[in-house]
Amino acid sequence: MKRFIAGLASACAATLVIAAPAAQAAPIDPVKALRKQYVPGHGVRFTETARTTVNGKTMANEKSSGRLAFGKAGVVALDVSTKNRRSTSLSPARLISVGGHTYVQGGPYGKDLPEGKKWVRYSDALTGTTMNQPVDVFEPKVLRLLMAKAKSAKGGTYTGQVSYKEIAKAYGSKLSGPVSKIKVAYALGLNGKGLVTRLRTSWTLDFGVLGKTVGVTETRYTGWGSRVSVKAPSESTWVDVKDLEEGGASVPEEIPQSAFDVYAY
Template sequence: MKRFLAGLASACAATLVIATPAAQAAPIDPVKALGKQYVPGHGVRFTETARTTVNGKTMANEKSSGRLAFGKSGVVALDVSTKNRRSTSLSPDRLISVGGHTYVQGGIYGKDLPEGKKWVRYSDAPTGATMNQPVDVFEPKVLRLLLTKAKSSKGGTYTGEISYKDIAKAYGSKLTGPVSKIKVSYALGVNGKGLVTRLRTSWTLDFGVLGKTVGVTETRYTGWGSRVSVKAPAESTWVDANDLGEDSAVPEEIPQSAFDVYAY
């Protein structure tokens, strides 16, 4: 009997061990996962759609694709191609940012250029990683903001709403006035490795009797860690924006995002 009871106790103990679920690993921090991707010579690719409407009428409907190159602390270069469905769009057909300069071509940036020139060079680089996203998920402080402000993280998708005042604060700046109150709704998707795979944002600017502008942008990120190399166009093919003169139809600067076109 004692031997039977001892055997039964052992069997029950083994059953309990098998039935007890294994301790689950702590979820990966997307900000830390992002930091590990910052390896020179590597980067990520993306595709993006952006639609802007004014009083329900489509004013811009763009599709972009490109690649971002990383350095030790973030994005150091990007190469973006955009297809525009409105001739009035301020987005160039092609944008290359590298070495502290940005080179653009096509659309309004290709008007009345000197003979033999195909690109316009600007002396600064865009602050965001793409032309149409109002938030930059490659800035760790902004990514952390999206995570902490999220009202839900179901299924690895963080959804919430932030203001431009919140975004400015993440950069250590203070923003006041009507623009600071504008809300950006977002859905941020991450995979099992904590890496961002999708970002959908939307914002609304209500000008009262002047109408309402709505922007929706969705970006998908693939190929994290792939080798990426971005090079500037040959010097013989570009002209500096400062050398075009006051009468040039080419913009004096590049909008940092689609939001900037309507916000100021």
């Protein structure tokens, strides 16, 4: 976003004096602003609503809130609570990702647990984004891509669309097939410091005669730079997913990182 400070004309008595234009302010760089936030012990909070429809029928309408903790190179931990889940939802009621593991509870993750256990531990860490956002604004390369692809910038909000092929390329990977062609429309809001305050995304999966799936997610970010501490649940309260699988318990093998994942793969 560019801001310009222009000189103003002033008049006094019988003489008109025109002030010289002031120096042009440097444009805000959201990527630099983001990286400055990468301070251990600090982070950002968020609230999120996500709605998924299939052929116009609501399949999921979730509300989430939580906090993300930063390290020197990005997000290192997150704590997310989700409400208004449907019985068929794969989103956990609570998710904590820290120390290279992800702990979940509630819904399909709460079935057949040993006595005294409240959490299921997975070996993968989900520290990139919130549960239902298909676009990770905490990855500098992706944030730069969104800024570059924006077709409009009004009032600090950048709007555009980006394909999953382009997102994969930003990560240095290649993506082909139908999924690579899916486009995510977005509206990215920035404050005066260049920090993300709002992200609205929408995507559509058209399966032809099998119907059309549409997902819309809106996330708001507050408290940039606030102190954030995320701790893993007590070891006595969790069980590893591998132990559950060996015991025949019916829990999901993986945790979907976004609502998009549930329908796209």
